Amino acid sequence: MFGPVTLRGDVVVPEDELSWRFSRSSGPGGQSVNTADSRVELSWDVSRTGVLPPELRGRVLDRLAGRLVGGVLTIAASEYRSQLRNREAALVRFVALLDGALAPPGPVRRATRPSRGSRTRRTASERRHREIKAQRRRPPSD
Template structure:
């Protein structure tokens, strides 16, 4: 379930391959790396208003409207499948989230302006005190 809507398991495509990196014989024999893909552009369970938002926000990660997530940090395929699903859900949830409210412009208070100017004056006095009479 992602942000109030559920992604059907039938829409997910899993691929397994051998992981890279250290691990000795286990890496050479087990297909523990997981690639999880979902067709965001053609998803039937994704509401239309959210589909546009997700497609826009994930435009750099999509290939022909398909989002692919890889996981290979665990030795076990089951753990990598779980990690890939969690990563996919997190990305879809972040992309489907409502945009933040626009910032309301505010003005600095009179007290904060006064404190700022006093700090500037004091800093100038410190620098003036460092000057030497090199010309004399």
């Protein structure tokens, strides 16, 4: 119905690799909320897909490790009353999530040392903080 999904880096996920599941939504809908299967779950098996080269698959598996269950990415959408709009919302989320996961890693951070000025500002701030707290203490009783 929706066709293949194009992601970052000319990666195209064919429609037959996407699995759709529909169920009743708990969201808005009035009288039709208990009869229409408007909630949508989109699933894609990242670990078994033949679309991604090994390095990209490893990157996606690593970056989305918290969202994967058995190597399968599942995205649910139930904010609309219409099943079609929920399918579109799930696809938009799917593309955004995978585009972020497929993005190349950023530049490696070079370790730097704090400047002399920043060290003196920090120690002056710590000294002021110590003095303020010392003034709050009860004076020693003799």
